[in-house]
Amino acid sequence: MPAPPLLALRGVCKRYGVLQVLEDIELEVRAGQVVALLGDNGAGKSTLVKVISGVAPADKGVIEWEGRNVQIRRPHDARDLGIATVYQDLALCGNLDVVGNLFLGREIRRFGFLDEVEMERRTRELLEHLATGVPDLRAPVVSLSSGQRQTVAIARSLLGDPRVLLLDEPTASLGIRQTNEVLDLVDRLRDRGLAVLLISHNMGDVKALADRAAVLRLGRNNGFFDVNTVSQEQIISSITGAAENVPRRMASREEEW
Amino acid sequence: MNDRRRTADESRDDPDTSTKGTRPPHRGRRVTDALESRATAFRVRLGLGELGSLPVVVVLVAVWIVFQSLNENFLSPRNLSNLSVDIVGTGLIAVGIVFVLLIGQLDLSVGSVSGLAAAVFAVLNVNSGVPEWLALIIAVLTGTAVGAIQGFSFARTRVPAFVVTLAGLLTWNGLMLYILGTSGTINLDENGLVADLTSYYFTHDSAAYGVAAIGAGLVFLASYRDRQRRKAIGMPHRSLVEIGMRTGVLAVVAFAAAFVLNRFQGLPLAFLIFLVVVAGLDIVLRRTHYGRQVYALGGGVEAARRASLGVIRVQTAVLAVSGTMAAIGGLFLASRITSVSQASGSGVLLLNAIAAAVIGGTSLFGGRGTTWSAVLGMLVIESVASGMAITDTPVAVQFMITGGVLFAAVVIDSFARRSQEAHGRA
Numbered sequence: 001m002p003a004p005p006l007l008a009l010r011g012v013c014k015r016y017g018v019l020q021v022l023e024d025i026e027l028e029v030r031a032g033q034v035v036a037l038l039g040d041n042g043a044g045k046s047t048l049v050k051v052i053s054g055v056a057p058a059d060k061g062v063i064e065w066e067g068r069n070v071q072i073r074r075p076h077d078a079r080d081l082g083i084a085t086v087y088q089d090l091a092l093c094g095n096l097d098v099v100g101n102l103f104l105g106r107e108i109r110r111f112g113f114l115d116e117v118e119m120e121r122r123t124r125e126l127l128e129h130l131a132t133g134v135p136d137l138r139a140p141v142v143s144l145s146s147g148q149r150q151t152v153a154i155a156r157s158l159l160g161d162p163r164v165l166l167l168d169e170p171t172a173s174l175g176i177r178q179t180n181e182v183l184d185l186v187d188r189l190r191d192r193g194l195a196v197l198l199i200s201h202n203m204g205d206v207k208a209l210a211d212r213a214a215v216l217r218l219g220r221n222n223g224f225f226d227v228n229t230v231s232q233e234q235i236i237s238s239i240t241g242a243a244e245n246v247p248r249r250m251a252s253r254e255e256e257w
Numbered sequence: 258m259n260d261r262r263r264t265a266d267e268s269r270d271d272p273d274t275s276t277k278g279t280r281p282p283h284r285g286r287r288v289t290d291a292l293e294s295r296a297t298a299f300r301v302r303l304g305l306g307e308l309g310s311l312p313v314v315v316v317l318v319a320v321w322i323v324f325q326s327l328n329e330n331f332l333s334p335r336n337l338s339n340l341s342v343d344i345v346g347t348g349l350i351a352v353g354i355v356f357v358l359l360i361g362q363l364d365l366s367v368g369s370v371s372g373l374a375a376a377v378f379a380v381l382n383v384n385s386g387v388p389e390w391l392a393l394i395i396a397v398l399t400g401t402a403v404g405a406i407q408g409f410s411f412a413r414t415r416v417p418a419f420v421v422t423l424a425g426l427l428t429w430n431g432l433m434l435y436i437l438g439t440s441g442t443i444n445l446d447e448n449g450l451v452a453d454l455t456s457y458y459f460t461h462d463s464a465a466y467g468v469a470a471i472g473a474g475l476v477f478l479a480s481y482r483d484r485q486r487r488k489a490i491g492m493p494h495r496s497l498v499e500i501g502m503r504t505g506v507l508a509v510v511a512f513a514a515a516f517v518l519n520r521f522q523g524l525p526l527a528f529l530i531f532l533v534v535v536a537g538l539d540i541v542l543r544r545t546h547y548g549r550q551v552y553a554l555g556g557g558v559e560a561a562r563r564a565s566l567g568v569i570r571v572q573t574a575v576l577a578v579s580g581t582m583a584a585i586g587g588l589f590l591a592s593r594i595t596s597v598s599q600a601s602g603s604g605v606l607l608l609n610a611i612a613a614a615v616i617g618g619t620s621l622f623g624g625r626g627t628t629w630s631a632v633l634g635m636l637v638i639e640s641v642a643s644g645m646a647i648t649d650t651p652v653a654v655q656f657m658i659t660g661g662v663l664f665a666a667v668v669i670d671s672f673a674r675r676s677q678e679a680h681g682r683a
Contacts, residue, residue: 059275075565091563093556095624096549104553113544117486124492143677 004067005030005165006195007052007083012061014047021047022219025061029164034186034196036210036227038239041251043216045199049166053085054078083228084162088169090153099123102156126155130185147178151185164195165216171205185208202231217241295461310618312669313633316662320637324644331647334520340643341518341528342455346371346590347606348531351613351631352538353404356575358614359542360554361623362418364579366407366425367610371587373433374400377599378451379443380436396626397584403429404580405532408573418576426563426607434599444599445591454592457526465515466525472532473508480504527589531632534585536652539628555624574626586610605656612659613638616666622674637662 005028014022023046029035039045050056052063054075060251063070065081072078078085085203092101099120108115108122123137137149144152150170157165167186171179179202186196200206204212206227213225215238236242260354324331350367357364378396381387387395403425413422437443445452459465487494518524519552542548550571553561590606591597615621616637617630638659645655 011306064620087563089559091557091560093553093560093624096552098548100552104549104561105566107549109546113540114546114549115494116544117483121490121492140677169327 004064006066008064008067009048009052009102010062010064012048012051012058014044014051014061015059016057016096019220021180022051022058024220025216026221027214029195029197031163031195032190032193032209034190034198036206036208036213037197037199037216038213038235039216039222040239042218043239044219045216046168047219048216049085049168049197052078052083052164053166062106079160082161082163083166084160084164085166086150086153086157086168086170088172090149092141092149092153092156095140097140098127098135098137098144101152102126102159104156106159107225112150115117122159125154126158127151130155130158130188139241145178147174147181150174150182154185154189158189164193164197165189165256166199168195168199169201170198171200179205203236206235209231213237262554276433278299310633313617313630313637313666315636316616317633317640320640320644322556324640324648327648331644334517336643336647337517338521338525340636340639341514342525342593343532343643344443344632344639345527346586346593347609347613347638347662348586348631348635349534350583350586350606350610351617351635352535352628353579353586354610354614355617355626355631356538356542356551356578356582356627357418358555358619358621358675359551359623359626360572360575362411362420362572362575363611364404364407364576364583365419365607366403366422366429367579367583367586368602368604368607369426369429369433370400370403370580370583370602371430371590371606372597373403373436373587374584375587375597375601376436376443377589379445379591382449382451383443383445384440388640389446393450395518397581400580400582400584401577402580404583405573405577405615407580408576409569411576412569412572416570422576430603433472433602437597437599442596445595445597447595451588451592452595453526454530454589455525455527456592457522459526459529460523462519465513465518468524468529468532469508469511469515472511472536473504476507477504487497495546527592535628535632542628547571547574551623609635609638609659612663612666615670618666618670620670620674621667622670625673634666 005219007029009025009027009029012022012025012027013020025044025048027035027037028049034251036043037048042205047056054072054077057073063072070077070079070081072081072083093104096104099116102123103119108118120137125135130151135144135152141149141152141165154165154167154170170182170186174182183205186198190196191226198206198210210227213227213230213235215225217221218241222241223235225235225238227235313381321332330336350371353367377399378392381392382389406422407418407425410416411418414421426482465660477500480495480503484494484497484500515524518528542551550561552568553564553566554568554571554575558568561571587602591601613634614626614631615634617626617632617634619626619630641658641662642655644650645652645658
């Protein structure tokens with residue numbers, strides 16, 4: 001009997017008004033594993049992230065954390081469990097420096113005043129583990145490259161020692177070199193035992209990084225794949241719905257999850 | 258595109274060209290080394306468009322040189338001492354404006370609020386016989402309340418603050434005229450507390466020198482303790498030479514100012530209050546949780562909201578600060594002429610306060626600037642005004658020159674912002 005997955009979704013449904021955005025979604029994420037969440041525009045990927053991060057709680061279904069049933073009704077609940085989210089727009093304050101952004105809203109204080117020294121020390125420590133090129137910690141974030149900004153956003157989400165990291169299109173706006181930096185970073189996080197749910201449009205990223213891929217189509221599961229053994233074409237056809245492969249879908253779920 | 262990427266890569270890969278955060282430890286045992294590292298850091302800052310207060314200092318020096326060459330009385334102790342008192346009233350209002358600009362908004366009501374507070378004080382104290390200290394507190398709290406009301410309306414409705422405070426400009430001016438009634442002008446007690454605000458001088462030489470020494474000493478102590486803590490845990494820190502030089506420059510300026518002030522009537526109480534308020538609020542902005550939230554709002558309301566900051570609370574508080582500072586500034590302005598009239602808080606006061614904050618280096622786009630820009634900006638504006646008066650230049654020319662300086666400040670601000678973003682686009 002293998003250990004239960006760190007995070008599991010069973011039969012999750014979400015409805016916006018009359019629109020059924022997610023229906024009976026199943027998903028499992030294990031520690032030390034990168035799971036790619038794939039799907040066309042409007043497939044429900046972002047909604048699923050919102051469900052997990054507590055921004056838009058599920059209407060129906062069960063969320064399990066290490067095999068236990070848990071409720072995620074607010075962003076706070078997700079954070080308390082150890083789920084961190086990096087949104088596509090990063091939500092950084094461009095005028096604040098790296099340290100200021102990392103600790104925004106949870107500043108370390110000493111005699112009532114901000115303890116810049118301690119915050120900078122922890123930032124340095126964290127970034128040295130994460131990134132090859134540590135950016136200037138006292139430069140305003142707006143003057144960093146988009147790859148460095150992505151690193152800062154990820155580092156910020158890691159401050160609370162999360163165990164599951166949700167990344168929404170982390171490489172969407174990056175050049176090749178910076179994409180590689182971010183992919184390296186995610187790789188290192190997996191080695192540290194984090195579970196990563198990676199949303200991406202880029203099959204290259206998925207092939208390079210993910211262990212498994214879960215495909216959504218029109219708000220439903222449309223297949224689970226082992227990225228290392230399945231061909232890119234099969235995954236793409238599952239995304240676009242070119243080949244409805246129902247038996248395979250069921251089988252792959254049984255075997256691989 | 259290509260060379261943009263190269264600049265970003267260079268500044269990351271080569272620690273020598275990046276700014277203070279990543280400077281390697283134990284650098285610069287000798288003065289030349291320290292100077293060199295400052296120079297490099299300075300060039301990088303220039304490239305990044307982070308000029309800070311440098312342009313305004315250059316402008317100030319230029320203005321002083323020009324007027325001194327036109328009239329040798331300009332840099333006389335008497336004129337400079339008067340200048341140091343004249344900047345206080347509007348300068349305190351400008352400090353409040355700095356807070357509002359930092360969250361990317363504008364407060365147009367500060368002129369009216371300053372007049373209202375002065376009127377509240379005059380009516381309570383002179384007409385109704387309320388003790389001075391009580392009338393003073395009520396007047397200041399009036400400003401706080403007015404600011405908080407405007408702040409809350411702006412934060413809740415999400416109507417831009419300049420619109421809400423434009424309504425405030427008319428409302429509070431009307432309220433002031435209503436309170437003053439038909440009497441028009443109310444004269445304040447010439448020997449009272451409020452009159453003393455701008456007429457009291459610490460005549461003993463030791464006062465001005467003492468303040469200069471304490472100021473420089475505190476700055477040195479703060480940088481030295483910061484250095485020791487960083488050194489103890491092996492983080493990059495400033496060298497002793499650099500700390501010494503920075504404190505040295507500050508001390509020279511402070512003692513020169515003290516020397517000049519002592520050659521007239523000593524240290525003006527108003528100027529001392531101004532410096533203490535500006536320094537205190539600077540610490541609040543840069544070293545407290547509240548200040549960090551103010552800057553964060555200027556950097557992006559949505560980002561602040563996601564970081565679970567109390568956006569409405571902070572926005573309300575910022576406008577309340579600006580109302581409070583407007584009220585205090587209004588009392589100093591009333592003190593300067595020992596009267597309150599229907600013209601209080603009107604005219605160019607509002608524009609001068611906003612211009613001072615912007616000329617001093619606070620960004621109109623939000624998120625960049627310090628309270629010290631109110632001091633520097635006011636020094637420029639009042640120097641021009643006083644120089645014009647001393648050289649008998651018509652006020653029309655004074656407006657045009659101040660306008661030109663403001664325009665230059667806005668252009669530099671916009672340039673600095675664009676330059677920063679261009680660097681981030683690599």
